Amino acid sequence: MWEIARSNKRKSVIFVFLMALLLVLMGGVFGEHFAQSAETGLLVAFVIWVILSIIAYFQGRNVFLAVSGAHKIRKEDHPRLFNIVEEMTIASLLPAIPEIYIIDDPAPNAFAVGRKPDSAAVAVTSGLLNTLNRDELQGVIAHEIGHIINRDTLFMSMLGVMLGSIVILSEIARRSLFFGGGRRRTRTSSSGGGQIQVILMIAGLVLMLLAPILARLIYLAASRKREYLADASAAIFTRLPEGLASALEKISVSPIRLRKINQVTAPMYTINPLQNMKLAEDSLFSTHPSTLNRVRILRSMAGGSGYDAYDAAFRAVTGQTRAIIPPSALKTAHATVPSRSRRSDPKSDPGTDQTKQAPSAMGMAGAVLTAAVLMDAAAEPVTPAAKVRETTDAIWKSRGYRFIPCPCGAALKVPPDYRRTDIVCLRCGRKHPAASAS
Amino acid sequence: MECPVCRESMIVIEYDDIELDYCVGCMGVWFDAGEIELMLGKSGIPFPSEALRFRVADTDARELRRPCPLCGKTMQKVCPEHGRVILDRCPAGEGIWFDAGEIREVIKESAGAAGDIVLGALRRYLGEALAEK
Ligand SMILES: [Zn+2]
Ligand SMILES: [Zn+2]
Ligand SMILES: [Zn+2]
Numbered sequence: 050m051w052e053i054a055r056s057n058k059r060k061s062v063i064f065v066f067l068m069a070l071l072l073v074l075m076g077g078v079f080g081e082h083f084a085q086s087a088e089t090g091l092l093v094a095f096v097i098w099v100i101l102s103i104i105a106y107f108q109g110r111n112v113f114l115a116v117s118g119a120h121k122i123r124k125e126d127h128p129r130l131f132n133i134v135e136e137m138t139i140a141s142l143l144p145a146i147p148e149i150y151i152i153d154d155p156a157p158n159a160f161a162v163g164r165k166p167d168s169a170a171v172a173v174t175s176g177l178l179n180t181l182n183r184d185e186l187q188g189v190i191a192h193e194i195g196h197i198i199n200r201d202t203l204f205m206s207m208l209g210v211m212l213g214s215i216v217i218l219s220e221i222a223r224r225s226l227f228f229g230g231g232r233r234r235t236r237t238s239s240s241g242g243g244q245i246q247v248i249l250m251i252a253g254l255v256l257m258l259l260a261p262i263l264a265r266l267i268y269l270a271a272s273r274k275r276e277y278l279a280d281a282s283a284a285i286f287t288r289l290p291e292g293l294a295s296a297l298e299k300i301s302v303s304p305i306r307l308r309k310i311n312q313v314t315a316p317m318y319t320i321n322p323l324q325n326m327k328l329a330e331d332s333l334f335s336t337h338p339s340t341l342n343r344v345r346i347l348r349s350m351a352g353g354s355g356y357d358a359y360d361a362a363f364r365a366v367t368g369q370t371r372a373i374i375p376p377s378a379l380k381t382a383h384a385t386v387p388s389r390s391r392r393s394d395p396k397s398d399p400g401t402d403q404t405k406q407a408p409s410a411m412g413m414a415g416a417v418l419t420a421a422v423l424m425d426a427a428a429e430p431v432t433p434a435a436k437v438r439e440t441t442d443a444i445w446k447s448r449g450y451r452f453i454p455c456p457c458g459a460a461l462k463v464p465p466d467y468r469r470t471d472i473v474c475l476r477c478g479r480k481h482p483a484a485s486a487s
Numbered sequence: 488m489e490c491p492v493c494r495e496s497m498i499v500i501e502y503d504d505i506e507l508d509y510c511v512g513c514m515g516v517w518f519d520a521g522e523i524e525l526m527l528g529k530s531g532i533p534f535p536s537e538a539l540r541f542r543v544a545d546t547d548a549r550e551l552r553r554p555c556p557l558c559g560k561t562m563q564k565v566c567p568e569h570g571r572v573i574l575d576r577c578p579a580g581e582g583i584w585f586d587a588g589e590i591r592e593v594i595k596e597s598a599g600a601a602g603d604i605v606l607g608a609l610r611r612y613l614g615e616a617l618a619e620k
Contacts, residue, residue, distance in 0.1 A: 155521070432504070432529075434504035434505070434525045434528065434529055435504055437504075437521075437525060438501065438504050438506075441506065445499065450499070457502075458502060458503075459500050459501060459502040460500070460501040460502075461498055461499070461500055462498065462500070462501065462506075463498060464488075464496045464497070464498070464499075466496045467496050467498070468495070468496070469495075469511055469512075472498055472511055473511055473514075474500070475498075475500050475507065475509045475514070475516065475613070476500065476502055476612070476613060
């Protein structure tokens with residue numbers, strides 16, 4: 050399962066280097082403009098880059114979780130979600146179950162973070178839990194675990210932090226050009242050797258304005274292929290490409306926008322929330338490949354769920370002749386993985402035939418996976434309202450709320466900072482001691 | 488979430504798969520837009536719908552302006568289309584605040600007219616408490 054991670058590693062270094070170069074160059078222009086010293090600017094930018102990289106490397110995971118407003122949940126808070134993550138952990142041979150976070154946001158989306166596969170985290174929005182059915186949710190979780198397995202998470206968060214700083218620097222530069230342009234001009238005219246100065250200044254200006262676009266292009270070049278590869282991994286882990294395809298479709302047509310979103314966190318999500326969501330064709334500036342293409346490829350994987358099927362579907366849909374899957378991966382056990390049938394009705398698709406279908410590909414994991422499927426006590430709620438309650442209850446519990454069932458049929462949910470000693474039920478007027486909440 | 492009147496931490500109450508927030512201190516109730524949508528969904532009414540008909544109330548200086556418990560912006564004073572009770576509504580449409588007395592008044596007002604679906608749903612939700620008092 051690590052063959053893609055290995056092939057990604059070399060390219061990662063080049064992209065990080067390019068992005069760093071751009072950031073440091075911007076620092077030079079900045080220094081020249083504000084302090085009349087390009088060297089100072091270069092140095093400051095280099096120091097900033099080192100600090101950012103250290104933060105992104107050691108704390109990137111927590112920074113992303115914090116700025117997106119994610120809350121960690123325990124197994125008892127949302128058994129069904131945990132069950133799916135456990136299932137996909139086993140199917141992907143991930144060394145440890147990722148920590149699970151919920152973001153209270155109606156827009157359906159998800160992302161994964163983590164420096165190493167054994168200390169990763171997956172965050173999903175409440176909107177995702179409310180919108181998707183089990184197969185679809187499994188597809189999205191498998192895609193995120195795909196990013197973890199392929200070692201995308203650390204690299205993408207480092208690039209993301211740099212992209213964010215470049216965008217912010219360019220924004221500051223653009224604004225200051227309106228107000229601070231005067232001083233610059235007087236210096237040029239007094240220092241005599243004008244022409245080179247002017248050319249350098251113009252070049253600097255152009256760099257400032259183009260840097261965010263360049264940075265986005267680098268990010269795109271780095272991330273686009275990774276999205277396809279994570280989709281391919283998801284197909285292998287779930288053995289049901291249609292689950293992810295249908296989820297991507299639902300996420301992309303949702304009219305709701307994420308609340309806590311910015312240039313840095315946006316590219317981390319399953320579907321980039323800052324992009325035009327109209328299932329647009331691949332465009333030069335999109336960090337993610339066109340969702341339409343991703344859906345088409347997954348749906349064209351006739352009968353198979355392995356790398357071979359994904360690669361063939363990719364070439365058929367995009368018209369490209371080069372393989373998307375690294376050749377080393379096409380030679381592994383994951384090249385051919387048969388698909389399973391849709392589990393719309395859990396009883397009609399007993400987990401037992403999963404091991405029969407792919408004993409070589411799944412091996413031990415397959416057997417454990419089957420056990421996990423059979424133990425699936427956390428059934429999917431039937432009505433949309435019940436599903437929303439399952440999600441909000443997980444959020445309440447993750448925030449330390451305790452529950453009191455009232456005999457009138459209502460459930461009272463008590464916040465951790467509740468000060469009174471008792472609680473009057475709004476529905477029936479019964480008095481409950483606050484200490485009875487659990 | 489904090490009560491916009493007494494700043495106390497509010498209790499969440501769930502009944503029939505619908506959640507409301509209320510304050511034990513003043514018994515005021517916050518009805519979240521998402522929950523209104525769910526409630527309408529359960530009765531098969533599309534959202535946003537005619538069900539949420541409110542008119543902006545004639546500004547009354549005596550009515551205290553309150554902050555929205557969700558977004559903090561000052562709430563608008565509104566009336567149910569066929570009623571006189573003045574309620575507070577989030578300017579961004581995130582929900583409606585009922586003062587303790589208001590919720591009963593509103594429900595009493597709309598008891599005859601079949602007009603307002605939200606109030607009808609609220610009446611069912613709070614059925615027992617209202618029957619007793
Ligand atoms: Zn009660
Ligand atoms: Zn209160
Ligand atoms: Zn508001």
